Amino acid sequence: MRMIIVMGLPGAGKSSVLSAVPKDYKLVNYGDIMFSIAKKKYKIENRDQIRKLDPAKQKAIQAQVGRMLSKMKGKVILDTHCSIATPKGYLPGLPFSLLSKLKVELLVLISAPVDEIIARRQNDPTRARDAQTPQSLEEHDWFNKAFLASYSSFTGAPCIVIFNRQGRLQEAQQRLLSLL
Amino acid sequence: MRMIIVMGLPGAGKSSVLSAVPKDYKLVNYGDIMFSIAKKKYKIENRDQIRKLDPAKQKAIQAQVGRMLSKMKGKVILDTHCSIATPKGYLPGLPFSLLSKLKVELLVLISAPVDEIIARRQNDPTRARDAQTPQSLEEHDWFNKAFLASYSSFTGAPCIVIFNRQGRLQEAQQRLLSLL
Amino acid sequence: MRMIIVMGLPGAGKSSVLSAVPKDYKLVNYGDIMFSIAKKKYKIENRDQIRKLDPAKQKAIQAQVGRMLSKMKGKVILDTHCSIATPKGYLPGLPFSLLSKLKVELLVLISAPVDEIIARRQNDPTRARDAQTPQSLEEHDWFNKAFLASYSSFTGAPCIVIFNRQGRLQEAQQRLLSLL
Numbered sequence: 120m121r122m123i124i125v126m127g128l129p130g131a132g133k134s135s136v137l138s139a140v141p142k143d144y145k146l147v148n149y150g151d152i153m154f155s156i157a158k159k160k161y162k163i164e165n166r167d168q169i170r171k172l173d174p175a176k177q178k179a180i181q182a183q184v185g186r187m188l189s190k191m192k193g194k195v196i197l198d199t200h201c202s203i204a205t206p207k208g209y210l211p212g213l214p215f216s217l218l219s220k221l222k223v224e225l226l227v228l229i230s231a232p233v234d235e236i237i238a239r240r241q242n243d244p245t246r247a248r249d250a251q252t253p254q255s256l257e258e259h260d261w262f263n264k265a266f267l268a269s270y271s272s273f274t275g276a277p278c279i280v281i282f283n284r285q286g287r288l289q290e291a292q293q294r295l296l297s298l299l
Numbered sequence: 300m301r302m303i304i305v306m307g308l309p310g311a312g313k314s315s316v317l318s319a320v321p322k323d324y325k326l327v328n329y330g331d332i333m334f335s336i337a338k339k340k341y342k343i344e345n346r347d348q349i350r351k352l353d354p355a356k357q358k359a360i361q362a363q364v365g366r367m368l369s370k371m372k373g374k375v376i377l378d379t380h381c382s383i384a385t386p387k388g389y390l391p392g393l394p395f396s397l398l399s400k401l402k403v404e405l406l407v408l409i410s411a412p413v414d415e416i417i418a419r420r421q422n423d424p425t426r427a428r429d430a431q432t433p434q435s436l437e438e439h440d441w442f443n444k445a446f447l448a449s450y451s452s453f454t455g456a457p458c459i460v461i462f463n464r465q466g467r468l469q470e471a472q473q474r475l476l477s478l479l
Numbered sequence: 480m481r482m483i484i485v486m487g488l489p490g491a492g493k494s495s496v497l498s499a500v501p502k503d504y505k506l507v508n509y510g511d512i513m514f515s516i517a518k519k520k521y522k523i524e525n526r527d528q529i530r531k532l533d534p535a536k537q538k539a540i541q542a543q544v545g546r547m548l549s550k551m552k553g554k555v556i557l558d559t560h561c562s563i564a565t566p567k568g569y570l571p572g573l574p575f576s577l578l579s580k581l582k583v584e585l586l587v588l589i590s591a592p593v594d595e596i597i598a599r600r601q602n603d604p605t606r607a608r609d610a611q612t613p614q615s616l617e618e619h620d621w622f623n624k625a626f627l628a629s630y631s632s633f634t635g636a637p638c639i640v641i642f643n644r645q646g647r648l649q650e651a652q653q654r655l656l657s658l659l
Contacts, residue, residue, distance in 0.1 A: 202451075207405055207478055208459030211452045225567055258460070265448035268625035271562075272571045272633070273452070279568030280618070298567055382631075387585055387658055388639030391632045438640070445628035453632070 120222050121194050123299070126201035126212060126267075127229030128259060130236040130243070132283040132291070133198065136229050139292035140196060144299070147191070149199035149212070152184050170205075181217065189220040194299075197221075201228055201263040204251070209262045213270050225298060226278040228267050233257055235285050300402050301374050303479070306381035306392060306447075307409030308439060310416040310423070312463040312471070313378065316409050319472035320376060324479070327371070329379035329392070332364050350385075361397065369400040374479075377401075381408055381443040384431070389442045393450050405478060406458040408447050413437055415465050480582050481554050483659070486561035486572060486627075487589030488619060490596040490603070492643040492651070493558065496589050499652035500556055504659070507551070509559035509572070512544050530565075541577065549580040554659075557581075561588055561623040564611070569622050573630050585658060586638040588627050593617055595645045 123144075127133035140146060150166065157163040157180050161172060169177065188197065200212035231239075233256045251259070264280065271278035279298065283291040303324075307313035320326060330346065337343040337360050341352060349357065368377065380392035411419075413436045431439070444460065451458040459478065463471040483504075487493035500506060510526065517523040517540050521532060529537065548557065560572035591599075593616045611619070624640065631638035639658065643651040 205457055208407075208457035209448075209451065210457040211448075211455060213452070214455035215453050216455055227568075261444070262448055262458075264621070265445045265625045265628075266452055268445075268569075268571075268622055269449040269452040269629040269632075271569065272449075272573070272626055272629040273575050275571060275574035275576055277565055277568035277570040278622075385637055388587075388637035389628075389631065390637040391628075391635060393632070394635035395633050396635055441624070442628055442638075445625045446632055448625075449629040449632040452629075 120191055121224045122188075122191075122197055122221055123195070123225045123227065124197045124199060124213065124221075124223060124270075125227045125229065125295075126199055126263070127283075128201075128231075128236060128256070128263065130239040131229045131231045132239070132288065133229045135288055136281065136283055136291045136295055137196070137198060139296060140299070141296075143194060145191065145193055145195045147188070147195055147197050149184065149197060152187060153180055156180050156183050156187075185217045185220040202259070202266050204255075204259050209259065209266075211266055213266070215273050218270060218274055221274075223270075223274040223276040226267060226270055226274070226276050227295065227298065228263060228278070228280045229283050229291070230260060230263070230280050231283045231285075233260065238285075300372055301404045302368075302371075302377055302401055303375070303405045303407065304377045304379060304393065304401075304403060304450075305407045305409065305475075306379055306443070307463075308381075308411075308416060308436070308443065310419040311409045311411045312419070312468065313409045315468055316461065316463055316471045316475055317376070317378060319476060320479070321476075324374045324376050325371065326376050326378060327368070329364065329377060332367060333360055336360050336363050336367075365397045365400040368397075382439070382446050384435075384439050389439065389446075391446055393446070395453050398450060398454055401454075403450075403454040403456040406447060406450050406454070406456055407475065407478065408443060408458070408460045409463050409471070410440060410443075410460050411463045411465075413440065418465075480551055481584045482548075482551075482557055482581055483555070483585045483587065484557045484559060484573065484581075484583060484630075485587045485589065485655075486559055486623070487643075488561075488591075488596060488616070488623065490599040491589045491591045492599070492648065493589045495648055496641065496643055496651045496655055497556070497558060499656060500659070501656075503554060505551065505553055505555045507548070507555055507557050509544065509557060512547060513540055516540050516543050516547075545577045545580040548577075562619070562626050564615075564619050569619065569626075571626055573626070575633050578630060578634055581634075583630075583634040583636040586627060586630050586634070586636050587655065587658065588623060588638070588640045589643050589651070590620060590623075590640050591643045591645075593620065598645075 157169050202209040202211050233253050267278045281294045337349050382389040382391050413433050447458045461474045514526050517529050562569040562571050593613050627638045641651050641654045
């Protein structure tokens with residue numbers, strides 16, 4: 120297994136950049152796997168309910184996601200969050216307990232200028248809940264990079280930030296493809 | 300046990316913010332425990348002598364603090380440093396060897412604008428030894444946040460920065476209470 | 480064994496600062512050891528060939544470097560990179576798998592203002608390959624400090640940044656000597 124992990128703030132354009140990935144890569148979304156497990160295990164019907172499960176159940180789900188990911192074969196790209204801005208602070212997307220189960224080859228963070236992220240979120244009604252002030256977005260971006268460095272230290276895998284600037288999506292996609 | 304760890308630069312107002320914590324939380328000061336152990340074990344009479352102990356003895360004390368903390372029950376708030384500015388650099392307050400013994404639920408860093416921290420230190424004679432230049436304080440604050448991200452990656456617990464701005468203590472206290 | 484690890488961006492003046500280290504310290508260069516092992520094991524003739532070896536062989540070499548370092552006695556200064564800017568991103572110089580084999584006493588990062596680093600690289604033909612834009616150097620410097628914090632959290636050793644400003648080499652050297 121060769122796993123590349125791609126992360127990014129909501130509104131940084133991660134999905135658009137990932138749309139350029141060739142078909143021989145298995146593109147896996149962490150949230151999708153988590154939801155499918157929660158659905159079976161705890162009769163959950165929508166994603167928001169996961170957050171409301173008690174922490175012990177959440178941990179059980181996460182552990183199961185980790186086991187599933189660790190068994191995957193071939194070239195895998197894991198699409199996930201570097202950290203999630205929750206009401207209790209930044210929750211790491213790749214805690215060491217999860218990373219210890221994976222063979223990580225590369226850690227990629229998709230980022231963009233803060234004002235562009237805000238504009239994209241405003242134009243996307245499904246992202247309304249992610250709206251934040253420029254200061255809080257700057258802070259989240261800062262912490263994402265600090266998390267990235269710690270994930271890299273732990274795994275030994277290199278880490279890179281790809282900027283996905285407005286009107287220059289192709290450039291960001293080319294940068295990602297050059298890493299595969 | 301549910302442990303919340305609250306950290307902050309000297310002069311950021313950590314004690315004032317913590318004074319709002321309800322009585323059902325056990326408020327534990329890392330330095331106090333360390334001193335009480337050092338007093339018994341090595342006949343130490345004041346805190347400054349701890350720094351002068353040889354490193355092997357310091358490590359022995361720290362290990363004992365870790366064991367004590369790991370046995371605590373109930374809702375605990377640990378009051379400690381994110382990192383300590385020593386003559387040899389920033390000493391992490393929560394090295395992984397310590398964190399591995401604790402069940403951490405949340406990591407909180409109390410911060411404040413650098414000029415306000417300097418003003419508070421100047422008005423507090425017991426803090427004279429902590430006086431620093433704005434640049435060195437900025438650096439210390441930067442490293443505290445980077446340490447925070449690594450503590451969070453290691454434990455899987457979310458991390459948050461609470462700003463304790465001059466004249467807005469209540470706001471900072473409310474923010475902390477909302478996390479408990 | 481007492482190991483002090485000294486790191487720095489190419490062009491920050493690490494070698495000049497290290498030239499002041501007293502003779503009773505064993506000065507060990509990570510890249511030199513790596514190359515000597517690669518030469519014996521895989522008939523490699525120059526350093527650039529190491530990068531072209533397949534990852535499994537690179538890991539085997541790194542593991543052997545770690546074993547050699549872990550057996551050293553006395554006062555050792557390890558001269559290495561905090562992270563290396565590769566085409567695939569920042570590769571950590573001290574992944575936890577390596578650090579776990581060492582008894583680290585202190586982590587030192589030699590840094591310098593970005594414009595001075597660029598000027599030094601331009602004046603040094605052997606450094607031509609390291610030429611970068613100010614933005615990419617700022618980013619590399621940022622990540623080095625974040626890596627430093629995670630190395631410090633993992634080992635429990637304090638970390639420090641020494642600025643080696645143009646025309647003030649002696650000051651930087653004195654700072655390093657004060658830490659030994």
